[in-house]
Amino acid sequence: MWLRTCCDLAFDIGVPTPFVLMLRPRSGAQQWVAREEYRLTPYVPVHEFTDGFGNLCQRFVAPPGRFSVHTAAEVKTADSIDRAPGAPFVEIQQLPDDVLGYLLPSRYCESDRFGAMATEIVAGAAPGYDQVATIENWLRNSIRFLPGSSDQPLSASEVEARGFGVCRDLAHLGIALCRGISIPARLVVGYLHGLEPMDLHAWFEAYVGGRWYAFDATRSELHAGYVSTGYGRDAADVAIYTQFGPPVYPVLQKVEVRRGAAPQETTSNGS
Amino acid sequence: MWLRTCCDLAFDIGVPTPFVLMLRPRSGAQQWVAREEYRLTPYVPVHEFTDGFGNLCQRFVAPPGRFSVHTAAEVKTADSIDRAPGAPFVEIQQLPDDVLGYLLPSRYCESDRFGAMATEIVAGAAPGYDQVATIENWLRNSIRFLPGSSDQPLSASEVEARGFGVCRDLAHLGIALCRGISIPARLVVGYLHGLEPMDLHAWFEAYVGGRWYAFDATRSELHAGYVSTGYGRDAADVAIYTQFGPPVYPVLQKVEVRRGAAPQETTSNGS
């Protein structure tokens, strides 16, 4: 399935403001970025680096005035989301070194306080994928998905107390529950085709059966159409933009995901 | 100043238990590890790796029964702690890529909620080192240092609400306040000569004037005698031991820091 994603951000900047952006999808086994466009207006010098999670991050200082960011991509994504009922729990001692960190509590996923609750939720499920699927299902039934219900990230504890939340909130609680039973889990930020209302999206992945699998408690069922742009332990690591100094809020945040743009059609104006 | 540090831990293990230890001091500009001893009893195969913060971590599975860890070191440390009143704030865009992460909120340092409070505390102080020194002093006067007052890590918000805490608690609040005014800050775990009662210690470092400087609100004044064993964003990253599965508590945790052990004296039995 080919998808065209597009994200436009605009800010009214008062004083020179350092930014870090994390908006670039990367090619991986489940998605291929065939075209990408990235435009800052006005143009400013940018330093790009790869963070500890493998994300491509852009650092720059936005000058006073209207500052806009345009990013678009044409991405081939998997036609169906990989699922693996029965995939086993990976013993801690078998986890790759760089997966270990996804077992630790983090800013918005206080997994150190969710062990008992997680154990109760997954009672009876086979260790591994089925436990995570049970957690995902528990989230669907217990935490109401309410787009627009919060601007700032909430922690798993806050989400659990509140009983409703945005996509990121459900993912944070899911992650905290997974880690609570020693299953590595991470936040994914990106796009989802068909999302209503359209916006950037967040879901989570759990490491079972020797690899990462996607879970999304905001959907009744997982369909294809996901494009990942960033990975991290939680929203603190993987904000689409991190801004320093006096807070600046976007005056525009427009997201589009459309099907199409077969690669052949782009040949003539591509080179 | 030469110091001999020693830490003994013992656990009664019920089921095979995966551990990650982080107890090895590393040589750096301010300390030199001349001798080191590390013993697990019984002996088990160990895999060592360097984590994302530069810490040497040991992974292994402890077998059922009494399991003990003995680690000792002879370390040359600086005769006085570096201080730099007046060292300037480093503009975000000048920070090294790998320091940026220390500006983000983390599990026990919810810096995203401490901006206003930090700004109020440092009012009037010169941006940079002096702001951190003001925060350190505010901690001394506002949060009572009460060794033994908590077993589990508390977050900066919890510490602030409570008004007292262990060394780690004061450090967490200090870190959250620094990050709240865009100064990178990290937790340091290690040893302190002369600590009463003797135990492992925690303090924090802030990045100002182009390098990291140590701060410790549990002391009325900073004297030499620190040996660092680990660095991280907060206690979630830099636990001396992380254990997975059913909780296991140490039946023994003995820490010693003595002066002495000049390097010449160790020659004869060293080889």
Add this chain to the structure above:
Amino acid sequence: MWLRTCCDLAFDIGVPTPFVLMLRPRSGAQQWVAREEYRLTPYVPVHEFTDGFGNLCQRFVAPPGRFSVHTAAEVKTADSIDRAPGAPFVEIQQLPDDVLGYLLPSRYCESDRFGAMATEIVAGAAPGYDQVATIENWLRNSIRFLPGSSDQPLSASEVEARGFGVCRDLAHLGIALCRGISIPARLVVGYLHGLEPMDLHAWFEAYVGGRWYAFDATRSELHAGYVSTGYGRDAADVAIYTQFGPPVYPVLQKVEVRRGAAPQETTSNGS
């Protein structure tokens, strides 16, 4: 200056053949990638990773038959190449850890055998930038730039003995000479506007005065128009494609670099 770069490769594959490609320019202080296009025909699953030099690498297995790679980019590059006559030599102990490796000899830059020769060439030049400029100039006068004179990479010793070479050959010898006097140097591969005959290009960078500067002995003078796609110690690290198994040679390798493609013009069909 806006440049549109384009590189088309095609191979006739006999047996499934693993490839690693390194063709993606990255945004940095001196270039900004506003649009990028990347197409494999037929489409195959790709795994992308960042190598130890910061390059984005794509791994995949090309199936039997005609296999083609199309990559294009619109890049804003600096209007003039930074130069810094007089920039000082950086003392070894002041070099960043990750620059140290660029002092070591490597496959095609046997710098361990060029100390005496380099010392002689730079006699009288001020330590640092001026030494490298002297080496660059010596290369211009001593090694004839002969496009098409070799297919396989040659080492610095071979180039010096031969007295002529392609762009990569001159760069290898320049790097070996720089390292011979303890100046870190690395190979850069990419595009150069106006190159005749048009092809991919290679030049080198030296670390003096606290940063990397570009040098290119194939030009009588450095003009703007460079787009970097990869960095490494020499051509072994930074091949545009590395292929494993029975050798496969491109049946097509077409490179284009054109001026233009102002970012405004791309807006309408960009989203």
Add this chain to the structure above:
Amino acid sequence: MWLRTCCDLAFDIGVPTPFVLMLRPRSGAQQWVAREEYRLTPYVPVHEFTDGFGNLCQRFVAPPGRFSVHTAAEVKTADSIDRAPGAPFVEIQQLPDDVLGYLLPSRYCESDRFGAMATEIVAGAAPGYDQVATIENWLRNSIRFLPGSSDQPLSASEVEARGFGVCRDLAHLGIALCRGISIPARLVVGYLHGLEPMDLHAWFEAYVGGRWYAFDATRSELHAGYVSTGYGRDAADVAIYTQFGPPVYPVLQKVEVRRGAAPQETTSNGS
């Protein structure tokens, strides 16, 4: 098997000389460092870092005069070296990202020129471990092991032309041959109990059957008694010391490897 290793180096330094040392064994699945001693005389500030191969490196500037380095360790090593006849060749596309680099040619292993020769040598051997064992055996029969025959590292081509060499030379040729048939290979530097004459030792490892296995063409058969201190692509990466500026040669290099030092005996003076 418990081993006590010891290495003493001494230099007569004329001008302040930057050094990088790589002499610290690390704990891994096959060895455990129970005690370690490290002494520089006179004492100088040291910066330690982990290089791209996982080695612990120490940077410092040696002052004029006699400068000595003493390092000793008590290490538990495996009682027998792992062997795996029949272990299969790992397809390139299955290799971990960080193993890929060990397929590339490097300073002293011009594997790009050993494909035909390697193919001929391993003719008939099962792909994987058996091919490497065949190469190891070919080295035993074709290249005479002659301790002390060279001071400077030689490349695989030079070794092959010469027909004899030190341990490092045989390893370089073995590595080039392995890479020539797309088997990742790396140099290991360390200690070997029972070596005559005693000195630091070098051997190589090949990645087959999903992990690294040791090979050593200088022994007629592999016995236990190896302690690794460093890994790299070849001797350029993994010199026990790298020194910059006017060459300085050790006036003393003394190596000892003894059996013994059971961990219990060290308890009383260890803490």
